[in-house]
Amino acid sequence: MAGTLLVFASKQEFSFFFKNVSAVVASSTPALIESAVDAAIAGVGAVDFSANLARFFSQKKYERSFLLGICGAYPNSGLRVGDVVRVDTEVVADMGAQSREGHFIPWESLASKEVRYKGASFRELPLCLAAIPEVAGGTVNCCTGTQYLGNRRESTFQIQVENMEGAAFFAVCKAFGVPGYQFRAVSNIATDRDESSWKIADALSALKTQVLDQLIQ
Numbered sequence: 001m002a003g004t005l006l007v008f009a010s011k012q013e014f015s016f017f018f019k020n021v022s023a024v025v026a027s028s029t030p031a032l033i034e035s036a037v038d039a040a041i042a043g044v045g046a047v048d049f050s051a052n053l054a055r056f057f058s059q060k061k062y063e064r065s066f067l068l069g070i071c072g073a074y075p076n077s078g079l080r081v082g083d084v085v086r087v088d089t090e091v092v093a094d095m096g097a098q099s100r101e102g103h104f105i106p107w108e109s110l111a112s113k114e115v116r117y118k119g120a121s122f123r124e125l126p127l128c129l130a131a132i133p134e135v136a137g138g139t140v141n142c143c144t145g146t147q148y149l150g151n152r153r154e155s156t157f158q159i160q161v162e163n164m165e166g167a168a169f170f171a172v173c174k175a176f177g178v179p180g181y182q183f184r185a186v187s188n189i190a191t192d193r194d195e196s197s198w199k200i201a202d203a204l205s206a207l208k209t210q211v212l213d214q215l216i217q
Contacts, residue, residue: 004215005065007053009044009165013069016204017212028038030056045090046139052097053169055177060217064120065168066168067182068211070142070203071137071161072190074154079161079186081199084210085135087182090117090167093153093185095136106156117170120179127185128214132183135160139167144190153190183211 008014011023013184021031023041030038038060070112071087073079091114095107117139122130138159144150153162166182174179185203 002052002060002062003064004038004192005030005040005056005060005062006033006212006215007056007065007067007169008039008047009067009069011041011216012041012200013204014041017068017208027052030060036178037216042165044129045141045164049165050168050172053172054176055152057172057178060147062178064167064181065173066211067180068182068207069163069165070200070207071163071184072144072163072188073186074144074150074159075189075191076151076154077135077160079135080186081186081197082202082206083186084132084206085161085184085186086122086129086132087137087161087166087184088119088122088134088164090137090139090170090182091115091157092140092167093157093159093162094140094142104152117167117174119170119173119181119215122181124179125181126214129181129211130167132210137166137182137184138162140164145193147191150190160188183207211217 015023027041030040033039042049097105136159140162185207187200187203188198
């Protein structure tokens with residue numbers, strides 16, 4: 001059994017960390033980064049990410065996996081751009097139905113039960129990673145572009161950040177029996193869309209220092 005799989009959604013995120021490794025190759029098969037550590041790109045969004053991560057797990061058995069990337073933080077979360085968080089649970093925050101009056105009905109309400117996806121216990125992590133602040137995440141197909149939607153998602157699901165792959169990651173890890181951990185850095189506030197305020201490079205630099213450098217030594 002192989003050691004650790006580091007998985008990224010986008011080529012941009014992967015290439016920021018591994019400039020000398022082909023992103024094209026890492027999109028088709030996990031690339032060896034160092035002894036017992038592979039890294040791969042599974043694709044942006046829950047559909048591509050799920051299919052490709054399942055393919056990677058089918059090709060090779062891993063002892064654990066880490067999803068690393070960026071996220072948006074909701075306005076009232078208390079988080080700031082550049083903060084690094086450990087996402088322990090996910091809900092699909094735009095899955096549900098619309099009422100005839102035009103109101104959004106969360107899937108949790110339709111299913112009459114809580115639908116949450118969970119990562120492996122942080123107690124199995126090194127202390128430096130276990131100490132990173134825990135948040136709840138929302139996986140979305142459509143990223144927040146207004147303060148109204150950000151506030152609604154945050155209050156409806158009691159989540160602090162949003163991304164596009166977290167629930168898929170936890171679901172596939174559970175299906176294959178691979179302990180999965182998710183760490184993200186805040187690149188923007190999920191409010192009225194303003195790309196000029198995004199700080200993706202700063203967020204990834206913080207993620208490298210606080211997480212990736214602890215996994216690859």
